[in-house]
Amino acid sequence: MIDKQDKAQELVKSYLNKNLDDSTSYQPGTFRKIDSITESQFSGENVNYVRHGVLPPDTTNHKGFYGYTLVHEYRAKNKLGAFVKEDKIFYLDTGLTRVIVVQ
Numbered sequence: 660m661i662d663k664q665d666k667a668q669e670l671v672k673s674y675l676n677k678n679l680d681d682s683t684s685y686q687p688g689t690f691r692k693i694d695s696i697t698e699s700q701f702s703g704e705n706v707n708y709v710r711h712g713v714l715p716p717d718t719t720n721h722k723g724f725y726g727y728t729l730v731h732e733y734r735a736k737n738k739l740g741a742f743v744k745e746d747k748i749f750y751l752d753t754g755l756t757r758v759i760v761v762q
Contacts, residue, residue, distance in 0.1 A: 674758040681736040688732035
């Protein structure tokens, strides 16, 4: 049985495979531990979740479970063919079926 961490990592890798400028150059680095989004803590996260329909517009005192975040460090070639190191936060839905937004 696949645990949430493994499922989230596979989801992120699949997303990157479809969205990188050169997916064949992808070099995975570290994945941090998956984290639940249970309430509004950071305005940047809230803005993205409101924009993508995960959080209601007024989330100041709203509590609940909204999905997960997974931080991933990796290297891949950009449009110019140069390797760049990235450290991104991937926001995932509650069922771990899609990447909602990447920061």
